[in-house]
Amino acid sequence: MEYTNRFDISSIKNKESWASIAADTIIDAHPDTDIYTTAAGISPSGVVHFGNFRDIVTAHLVREALKEKGKSARLIFSWDNFDRYRKVPSGVPELFSEHIGKPLSKIPDPVGSCHTSYAEHFQAPFVEAMEKLGIEIEYRNQTELHESGVYDDAIFHALKERKKIADILLSFMTDKAKGEKGINSNEYKEKYYPIAVYSRFTGKDITKILHYDGDTSVTYLCVETGKEDTVDLSKDHIAKLAWKPDWAMRWKYENVHFEPGGHDHASPGGSYDASSVITREIFNYVAPVFIEYKFVGIQGLGSKMSGSKGNAVSPLELLEIYEPDVLRWLYFRKSPDQSFELAFNTEIYRQYDEYDSEHTEKKSIPFRQAVGFGQIVQWQEDKLQVILNELELSYSKDSIKKRLPLARNWLTKYNPSEMVALNETVNASFAETLNDAQVQQIRTLHDELLRRENPTVQELEKLVYSIPKSPDLDEAQLKKEQRAFFKNVYNLLIGRDAGPRLGTFLWALEKNKALPLLNITGK
Numbered sequence: 001m002e003y004t005n006r007f008d009i010s011s012i013k014n015k016e017s018w019a020s021i022a023a024d025t026i027i028d029a030h031p032d033t034d035i036y037t038t039a040a041g042i043s044p045s046g047v048v049h050f051g052n053f054r055d056i057v058t059a060h061l062v063r064e065a066l067k068e069k070g071k072s073a074r075l076i077f078s079w080d081n082f083d084r085y086r087k088v089p090s091g092v093p094e095l096f097s098e099h100i101g102k103p104l105s106k107i108p109d110p111v112g113s114c115h116t117s118y119a120e121h122f123q124a125p126f127v128e129a130m131e132k133l134g135i136e137i138e139y140r141n142q143t144e145l146h147e148s149g150v151y152d153d154a155i156f157h158a159l160k161e162r163k164k165i166a167d168i169l170l171s172f173m174t175d176k177a178k179g180e181k182g183i184n185s186n187e188y189k190e191k192y193y194p195i196a197v198y199s200r201f202t203g204k205d206i207t208k209i210l211h212y213d214g215d216t217s218v219t220y221l222c223v224e225t226g227k228e229d230t231v232d233l234s235k236d237h238i239a240k241l242a243w244k245p246d247w248a249m250r251w252k253y254e255n256v257h258f259e260p261g262g263h264d265h266a267s268p269g270g271s272y273d274a275s276s277v278i279t280r281e282i283f284n285y286v287a288p289v290f291i292e293y294k295f296v297g298i299q300g301l302g303s304k305m306s307g308s309k310g311n312a313v314s315p316l317e318l319l320e321i322y323e324p325d326v327l328r329w330l331y332f333r334k335s336p337d338q339s340f341e342l343a344f345n346t347e348i349y350r351q352y353d354e355y356d357s358e359h360t361e362k363k364s365i366p367f368r369q370a371v372g373f374g375q376i377v378q379w380q381e382d383k384l385q386v387i388l389n390e391l392e393l394s395y396s397k398d399s400i401k402k403r404l405p406l407a408r409n410w411l412t413k414y415n416p417s418e419m420v421a422l423n424e425t426v427n428a429s430f431a432e433t434l435n436d437a438q439v440q441q442i443r444t445l446h447d448e449l450l451r452r453e454n455p456t457v458q459e460l461e462k463l464v465y466s467i468p469k470s471p472d473l474d475e476a477q478l479k480k481e482q483r484a485f486f487k488n489v490y491n492l493l494i495g496r497d498a499g500p501r502l503g504t505f506l507w508a509l510e511k512n513k514a515l516p517l518l519n520i521t522g523k
């Protein structure tokens, strides 16, 4: 019998239609359905990051495709916060290792008291980002669901069928794997229980089930305290199904028709395959249609940062540099079998430009200009507007309002080395390298700036190009002279060979800070 329901995306020629074809597959498999359910989920064991966002996007796009076909459809997202705490991720104090083995919802906030629990600390920013991105989600809090008792019947059913589940799990183990782990099939089957119990003494699942009474009670050993305890699980909701039976059980509980997964769940013989058999054989449910989605990468995050954060960038952090519309567009345009990268470096200029070229009606300010002009006007919107007007660049006010703060974050938080800062004193060592003619050009600029009261941007743009002019230069020579002159001015002002558009830059600078830097006399 075919248990799984993998969607073969590689056979689709027109990749843009993948979600529509997936929706057709789901409708064919379940023709008489009132509400179609697409699902995604995550254990909030650390930063819920940009890769997890692809899980939601994949389920979201299929939900939207179902709706386009006139069907009712929902997206449920499971916070698997009743899962055990496995390890302390980077960015969390090492002393949190004392909580390993507890449910994520029963551990304190890792930072302080900003949230009610460890899980909530990582869930909240993700929820906030999804709201900003306008993605409608029905959340499922697994701790609340377990404690409400809605899973009781399914958990007891799994306990009664424990040997059958053990057989299914054994069927996915090779003899080699069994040998390496020292698993004897008969022994494994006798001792297997599909649940973990959180000890009533320690709150941790470092426990061993000793007996199940065939009804609602189990006896377990709390390994850390050495105590034995018999608990009625219909009264004390301290048990949770192991991952594979748990996934299988929840597909049935929520009527899931579609769920995507990353490589770890998708691999042959992995959790999707095993849960598909369990859901059919134990829970009498047909496995949802499944798509594996590929990796989302990130570039330009300095090694210092990625080291301390383990590249765990949350969607909320991405929204510090990406407009929500642009971030959605980056994720939505790729089919799940295509990987792509997000960018904290100048690659982001290209991504914004590409988005803008497909959305010309928005008349958005190019992101590189928001960065370049933004920093020379100290991120003041009104001053930026003056520059744009004078340079006859017309962009929508809305785009300027949106992109200026994003450009500022991008530059100051993630690319401070690209920031322009005025030299504090005269760059004397550089000035000494200039010949008399070059010094004279700088002096001309200095005197012209001193003389003009309130020059316009246009005036100064004209001025800087006119200073190197001379009747005996042809066009190519003049360009060369201008480039050399600009380079000299930048070195005197900011100690670099290049910088923001020069006339505009000079217009935005405070005269009393800039002029002394240009006040040189040569050798």
Ligand SMILES: [Zn+2]
Binding pocket: 109, 110, 111, 112, 113, 114, 115, 120, 121
């Ligand atoms: Zn918190």
